Structure formats: C-alpha cells, structure tokens
Amino acid sequence: MEPSPLLNDPLRTKGTAFTEAQRREHGLLGLLPHSVTTLDEQVRRSWNEVRRQATDLDRYVYLRSLQDRNENLFYSVLAADVPTALPLVYTPTVAEGCRRFSELWRRPRGLYLSWPDREHLREMLRNRPHSDVDVIVVTDGQRILGIGDQGVGGMGIPVGKLSLYTLIGGIDPARTLPILLDVGTDNADLLDDEFYLGWRHRRIDDEAYVAFVEDIVAAVEDEMPDVLLQWEDFATPHAAPILERYRDRLLTFNDDIQGTAAVALGALQGAAAVAGTRLRDQQVVMLGAGSAGIGVMDMVRQEMIDEGASDDEARAHCWVVDVRGLLTTDRDDLSDDQRAFAHDPSDVSGWGVDGLPGLGDLVEHLDVGVLLGLSTAQGAFTEEIIRTMAAKVDRPIVFPLSNPTSNAEARPADVDDWTDGKALIATGSPFPPLSRDQKGEHADRDIPVAQCNNVYIFPAVGLAVTAARATRVTDAMMRAAARALGDASPALADSHAPLLPAWADVRDVADGIALAVAAQAVADGVAPKADDDELRAAIRRTRWSPGY
Numbered sequence: 001m002e003p004s005p006l007l008n009d010p011l012r013t014k015g016t017a018f019t020e021a022q023r024r025e026h027g028l029l030g031l032l033p034h035s036v037t038t039l040d041e042q043v044r045r046s047w048n049e050v051r052r053q054a055t056d057l058d059r060y061v062y063l064r065s066l067q068d069r070n071e072n073l074f075y076s077v078l079a080a081d082v083p084t085a086l087p088l089v090y091t092p093t094v095a096e097g098c099r100r101f102s103e104l105w106r107r108p109r110g111l112y113l114s115w116p117d118r119e120h121l122r123e124m125l126r127n128r129p130h131s132d133v134d135v136i137v138v139t140d141g142q143r144i145l146g147i148g149d150q151g152v153g154g155m156g157i158p159v160g161k162l163s164l165y166t167l168i169g170g171i172d173p174a175r176t177l178p179i180l181l182d183v184g185t186d187n188a189d190l191l192d193d194e195f196y197l198g199w200r201h202r203r204i205d206d207e208a209y210v211a212f213v214e215d216i217v218a219a220v221e222d223e224m225p226d227v228l229l230q231w232e233d234f235a236t237p238h239a240a241p242i243l244e245r246y247r248d249r250l251l252t253f254n255d256d257i258q259g260t261a262a263v264a265l266g267a268l269q270g271a272a273a274v275a276g277t278r279l280r281d282q283q284v285v286m287l288g289a290g291s292a293g294i295g296v297m298d299m300v301r302q303e304m305i306d307e308g309a310s311d312d313e314a315r316a317h318c319w320v321v322d323v324r325g326l327l328t329t330d331r332d333d334l335s336d337d338q339r340a341f342a343h344d345p346s347d348v349s350g351w352g353v354d355g356l357p358g359l360g361d362l363v364e365h366l367d368v369g370v371l372l373g374l375s376t377a378q379g380a381f382t383e384e385i386i387r388t389m390a391a392k393v394d395r396p397i398v399f400p401l402s403n404p405t406s407n408a409e410a411r412p413a414d415v416d417d418w419t420d421g422k423a424l425i426a427t428g429s430p431f432p433p434l435s436r437d438q439k440g441e442h443a444d445r446d447i448p449v450a451q452c453n454n455v456y457i458f459p460a461v462g463l464a465v466t467a468a469r470a471t472r473v474t475d476a477m478m479r480a481a482a483r484a485l486g487d488a489s490p491a492l493a494d495s496h497a498p499l500l501p502a503w504a505d506v507r508d509v510a511d512g513i514a515l516a517v518a519a520q521a522v523a524d525g526v527a528p529k530a531d532d533d534e535l536r537a538a539i540r541r542t543r544w545s546p547g548y
Ligand SMILES: NC(=O)C1=CN([C@@H]2O[C@H](COP(=O)(O)OP(=O)(O)OC[C@H]3O[C@@H](n4cnc5c(N)ncnc54)[C@H](O)[C@@H]3O)[C@@H](O)[C@H]2O)C=CC1
Pocket: 143, 144, 145, 146, 147, 234, 235, 236, 255, 256, 260, 263, 287, 288, 289, 290, 291, 292, 293, 321, 322, 323, 324, 374, 375, 376, 377, 380, 401, 402, 403, 404, 407, 427, 428, 429, 452, 453, 454, 455
C-alpha cells in the first residue's frame, strides 16, 4: 500500500493532531501514536525541540525540515515567537544555510532551472509543485546577502524570503514558488566541493545569461501571467539592467534595489522626526555603490525633491563612496546609475586630499547627518568616523545595513557608546538591544535596535498586489510602502523608541503598508478600480493564516 498521501502532504497534514474520527475516516489508524494533540501543544513541543538544538544552524535545519513536513505547524511555530524565529530562518542564519546548502540537503522545494536543461524550460516550469502561484522569488545565487557567490546554495534565500511572505504577508504557502537559476558558479571552493549539488561549471557569459533570463521570463509570462516575480540577490551588474528590462512588461520588482530603498526611507522618516530635521537639509553619505546602495540613494534623492529641494540641491547633498573612494565625475569605472551620484572633483578639490576622498575625508569636511552602509565592509564605520560625525551634528543617523551580522559596518552598541547615546541606529541584521542604565539620561529601559531590512516591505507588497490584482509595481507604490512604514515608526510618538515597529506588530503593519500600496496601484491605473474599504476587504480575504 502507498503511504497515506494526506499524512505526508506538508500542506494538509496535522500529524498527531488528527482526531480519532479523522484517523478513522482517512485510513490513518495505527499510523500515529495514540495521543491526539492540539496545534498549540505541537507548537510548544516544536519550540522545545528548537531550543534543544546545539547551534542556530541546527535550529535552521530543524525548522526547514518542519516546513517540509507540516507547513501549518511551521508557520504556527514562527508566529508564536517572531523575534526569536526570524534570525533562525532569515539573516543571519540563512547565510550559513546557503553556504552549506549541498551538505545539508534534505528534500526538494521549488524549481531549479539549470542552464544545461535550457531546452526543457517550459517542461520544468510545468513541473512546479503547485500550478496556481501568486509570488515567485528568484535568484541566480551570485550575490547572496554579503557573502558572495553561493551557486545553487543561493536557493536558501528564495525559500527563506517566501516563508516570510507567508508569515508576515499572509501569502498562501501553496501559492509561492522559489526558483534558483543555475548558471554555474565562480566560487572556486564550491567548484572543488565533492558534495556540490549545482552545475559544476563557471558562470555562463553575459550574452548567454541575458538570453537565458529572457527565455525564463517569457515562459513565466505564458505559464503564470499574473504572478509577482521578485528578483533577489542578483549581482549588481545584472540587478538593475534586469529590472529595467522587465519592470514595464510584467508584475515585478527587485527586492534589493526597491525593497531596501523603501525600508531605509521608512526608517529615515522616523529618524528625521526624532532628529527634528528634514532629509533635504542633511548631508547623506552612503558607503557602497552596489545595486542596494544606489537603489536607496535614488529614493533618498527623490524624497529630498519631494521635500522641496531642486534636483541639483538634492544631488549636492548625496554622497556615495565605494571601495575606491568617492564617486566623482572624472571616474571611468561608473555605471550610469552610479554616475547619477558622482560629484564634480571641484566639490572636493579644496580638501587637500590626494586621490579620491574616502569616508573619513567626507565626515571630516562635511557635516554628515546620515551615514548609511550597504558595502559588505565589516567595521567600516570606525570609532574615529562616528566620533567625528557626532561632534558636528546633534543626532547622527547611522545605519550599518549590510548582511549578515558579520558584514555589518558597525555594531550598534559601539555606535551608541561612541556617540553617548545620541546616534539613531538601524541595522540590516538583528542585534541585541542597547542597554540603558536606569538612571541614564537618555532613557530608562533597554532599547531594541530597529532592523532596517527589506522584510518590512516585500511581504506587504506581495499582499498588496495579490489582493488588488495589480499588474505592475510602480515607483510610487514603493514610495507609498516607505511612507506607510515611516508612519508606523514608534519613534514618531516616543523619541527613545526604536525607528521601526516591533516584530510582534509586523503583520498589522504589513496590512497597513499593503493598503497604501494597493491604493497607489489603483491610483496609478495598474490595478482595477476599488476604494479603500474594498481594498481592505480584499487584503483580509487574501491573508492566509496557519491552522487546522
Ligand atoms: N538591510 C537590507 O535590507 C539589505 C541589505 N543588503 C546588503 O547590502 C550589501 C551590498 O549589497 P549589493 O549592493 O548588492 O552589493 P555589491 O557587492 O554590488 O556592492 C557593494 C558595494 O560596496 C563597495 N565596497 C565594498 N567594500 C568596501 C569598502 N571596504 N569600503 C567602501 N566600499 C566598499 C563596493 O565597491 C560596492 O560598490 C550586502 O551585504 C547585502 O546583504 C542588501 C539588500 C537589502
């Protein structure tokens, strides 16, 4: 006899929670231990197991296995303690999960579209586990968080992101599809690894790559014309060009460029309110000129213009530094996106710096109010840099946003210390709260550090476009997401509170963001007409919650 399909279907099983009547009805008698448990008991038993594991990587493996076994239980476990679960299924632990993907392989999930099988693309797409899909997250594994090329191991990211689409954005897990484009890897360690499960070959050249991506997009358009296609962790040379090629053709966005920009702007809104300044009056410095950094600066510049600055004034207040130094117009190694932020060398010629100014020169010669990091450069926000900044502005805004934790440009506790608690801080990965002396002058309690991560944005965008039946993701929709998140900043009401909402509230916040994004989609003419009440009702209907 076949094993019971119901018992082993992760989307329908209840495991030990099948009642006696259900066990009899579905032929499960004898297949389960005698006791019938509740979902709540299963959740407590699972958390007990999670805690019992020796390391966070073991906890990640346990939770991923639980997801493959019983999705209702998996999401109930995550929902029971979001702040503890998030770092286990997402940054930082997912980085280790990607690094050791082949070694840890258990069960298939999603689609692996490999270059050697390119003749069978349509067939592979039709083999997807569930035919009706609302959201795809796709990566080619070339720039996973800040840890570089992970080849097929990059699959950990679409899987992780989609579990947050479900947990936070309420997207039905049966309607999500992680995809890994396997176009080889340039990671020598992986190519030498006897257990490597991907296509053991160097990455294909750009011409072949562009054609392969085009074939995949065309096949997705035919097979799943209404799906939201999210591009994730593509290397900078591919990320923006892919977005530009497809953003007006299908329902799509790039999370690292647009999602990161929206969360950063949302957090900056809270920070600016506490600091009592407008963004347009600040000198904003970004360390990192990759797709994430440039995406954030694009939105920062637009915000300055919306605050009344001219385009020239906004550009004059934005400074971007990469591994070589300041972006300047006389450099010949910049893309058009980067060139938009390049300063004329005459802007800095009076500084007496030999070569390109670095971050230290900028904080010395400018009153930098906002310092953002999307550089992967651990510790690049040094004590000297932060102290120099803090000596010039009342409330320095410092966001070390690189992931995972080991790539952060600074540790919040250090920044807090170096600025005597004046800095307004947000990080990309989770950090412990800042401890406060009960008698301290700044606050009378520990302060959580806001995690400025695109996870505040993408689940809400997915919920919005699914509920509103949107056909495009416009820039205005991403701005609406940023504003709605900024409006939910606890710091607006309490200057000692974190800049972004608590994880316990994140699903309610996602509903609010989704409403703003859906309304903007209607206003932009990329979703059918509906008023706010209708959109609210659609969001409620769309939201999936775990349970039996
Ligand atoms: N918090 C969040 O939600 C997000 C964080 N990120 C993080 O942003 C980081 C960068 O992502 P991408 O832009 O795609 O990467 P990328 O590798 O394309 O860009 C990195 C940039 O930083 C510069 N850089 C590298 N080392 C440097 C150094 N020592 N000093 C100054 N500049 C340096 C490089 O020249 C390059 O311009 C990653 O760590 C990623 O995890 C990305 C998306 C979202």
